[in-house]
Amino acid sequence: MAVIGVIGTGVMGRGIVQLFAQAGHELRLYDTSPEAVAEAARFVAGMIDRQVAKGTIDAMAGESVKGRIIPCTALADLAGCEVVIEAIVERLDVKQQVFGELEALVGAECILASNTSSLLISAIASKCAHPERVAGLHFFNPVPLMKLAEIIPGVMTAPIVTDRLKALVEGAGHRAVTAADQPGFLVNHAGRALYTEGLRVVEEGVTDHVGVDRIVREGLGFRMGPFELLDLTGLDVSGHVMQSIYDQFLQDPRYRPSALIPPRIAAGLYGRKTGRGFYAYPDGQKQEPAEAGVPAAKHPIWLGEGVDIEAVTALVTNAGFTLVERPDDPTDPALLLALWGEDLTSAAVRLGLDPTRCVAIDPITDFERRRTLMTSPVTRHAIVDAAHALLASDGTKVSVISDSPGFVAQRVLAMIVNTGCEIAQRGIASPDDIDAAVRIGLGYPMGPLALGDRIGAARVLAILESLQRVTGDPRYRPSLWLRRRALLGLWLGQQAV
Template sequence: MSTQDFRIDTLGIAGSGAMGRGIAQIAALAGLTVYLFDTNPKALAAARAYLSETFDKLIAKGKLKQADAHAALARVRDAQFANELSDCDAVIEAIVEDLDIKRELFRELEAVVDARCILASNTSSLSITAIAAGCEKPERVAGFHFFNPVPLMRVVEVIDGLRGDPRSGDALMELARRMGHTPVRAKDMPGFIVNHAGRGMNTEGLRVASEGIASFADIDRIMREQAGFRLGPFELLDLTALDVSHPVMESIYHQFYEELRFKPSPITGARLASGLIGRKAGEGFYRYVDGKAQVPPEAPAPTQLPARIWISRTSPPRREQVLKLIAKSDAACHIDTGHTPAPDSLIIVTPLGLDATTIAINEHLDAKRVVAVDTLFALDTVARRTIMTTPATTPAMRDAAHALFAADGVPVTVIRDSTGFVAQRVVATIVNIGCDIAQQGIASPEDIDLAVMLGLGYPHGPLALGDTLGASTILAILRNIHGVLGDPRYRPSPWLARRAQLGLSLTHLEELR
């Protein structure tokens, strides 16, 4: 790029599918001249019809003036041949996710566009550096990754390839702002920011399910109503559809050379092969009727409260949470204050990152009476609570604990024994992967949190979430899971470990010379 202040006013878009027409919509409304390129004239006609219908709907809702809609549509021009893009300041590729096909297109574009024209790829999973390697001028190539639906998902990742000119990315950052989107900057690494960070929810949710700890519906309920996410992992997978999400999971796993944090699950492979891909197929992890998920109902909570309760003293703050809840719910239970539990007491433990069995063994407790409760999210504020049993816990003790924690009307999910319950291990994995993205310098802490909140709809970015719950708490969960299971996927990121031990925010950037 020869000029320092480069403004993109004429934009080419290669591909007129959902992503291409979405980008064309926001670009035309922002005042840019748009050349929508597709060798299939029927696809171009369909895209133009879609844009016209979309603008009409916005007019009917009072969100767009008719004159502005007509002007925007007039700025979109059809192009069936690559040489019609010769006057473009930038061309965004939004075609099939195939490296060879993208490289071929970029070589074709290089032959017709101006020397300073930026070539951008909307790829979600392929390396920008690898795409640029097929070009004579790799410095002009950058990633410009939008999310579907483009007009509603107002975040875009700008990715610098290894040989990319930062000014190309700078120009795309400014273009994104002009089109009403929030740009975030990332280095060229598998999954960039959003798809990389999204591995935590999906892969760990699948791991929990594969261990038989809880059903798909129960895992979703826990992540929504206890952890506060808008969607659980299986609702999210049904929304994105496995024909899209499973290949991305495999791609990121292999591009990171089989990093265990990103290991896909055979659950999704089998369901993809059987056509159970999600909402758009009418059946995925849930069956859909008229677009609505058919969720299995929960059984009513037991009502028989325990006569006597003994609460572990291992963590006084977590013990206090349980005592406070019991007092608030007016449950008529006797609190066993003995140093060891009486023979008939229900034994309540509050582990972080450990399973109920390990706690029972470490504290020399009767496993038949042990029930664990998750206190990561305050028991008196959550919309759902989770308890888990050891393999030896009797049904009577399980039901008594269920009745106790549901006494104030808050639903309770009972799961099988798990290192870190469900919410603890999924949330800790989300935070840990976010920390590793920061450790690798893929993006700034601010952009990591911003991209995840806007791109995935999480209530907090991973680093802010870790700070909210306590970095030392997240570190303890991961270290305990790793210590019990020995699975490297739970090893803490150095970014997390160092900041937790020093009492620093996970968004803290160290000063470098």
């Protein structure tokens, strides 16, 4: 059993106390307000009582857990701690002051850890006489349920400190991942791609925020789309984090924030907490527009490059459409393609097809849950309506989007994978830790490197190269980790020899 001090009685501090008290440690809880300390102790005790009532733990064990939580009225009460975890306001000067005061109280072997989510650990430790014992220990809310913690050694942190914190976290049943002292650490860094690429898609007029969220949620199997997540976390908070990480990475285009965010922040549209963000929340419930109706249209269909012939032919047959063998058939057929990384305009020109009759389907999304139909700037309405009617003929939902290299889903996935690859290339975290942190901390279906391996590294590389070529935007430049492994036929999760 360790004696652990926790400074700060907010949501994170309370969660950390509960986690380690339940793991068998003695917890000393301190805040500058004695009333806040007492309230926090009562709150944690109440959470333990709820578990007893549910039968998760027995009454005797619950009383033992509560008995290990010791409210403190002075910072000096933490003098005997082996680890002190700070979970206070995100201000560098305040954290530096607290750590300076702690150094005069605790023993030489005591670890000083910060639950900061945005400040550099090396900066926090810079005012300490012994920066080698300072590290980051970043949990996620709610702490007892989000079974992940980032351990962040600063430039001066001793390796033994990282090892001791890892053992402490794993002993409490959480996955410990180690991240370098870089902007966003691991989870917040990896999460930039979903947000920024979703925003970029809307900026380009490919589809609206509702369209992006539906494709990501239903077509890719994510729990929430990027705009739902922005509304949940708050645009004021997420907007600040996006700008901060962009600036801290010296304005690397990969992390460029969106011009769509500042006007909404200025208008006070922060999301759920203000009743309106990208969505409106009357009575706390998200208001989402109804799906567009399915057109009652038919037209001859020609199946071209990349199309799953068996699946689409079954739709054609069951819906009573006519399938033709040549794009120049006199019936003037709709020309259906399936593209990887390419926009429909480029594909039509490359293949010598009539762009007014071309439409494309995204082969990467879940064909049974949601299909994405892409049009060129000149695709005729009758062609779009017919293709929409065909793809929706078995009751599957269809999203119709404007021309875009990589549709929506491919773009989002490619950027998630590329960001994970860049984290690995920079040595910020190991491949295993990257995938575990993203899967647990962000709730993605898979980690970015595993996701890239599932799609195929060469295919992800091709999508990014197409995006960079068509848009001219350096944000799409492939990570060297991705490029080299794609060329060598290696797994993205594979370390260098």
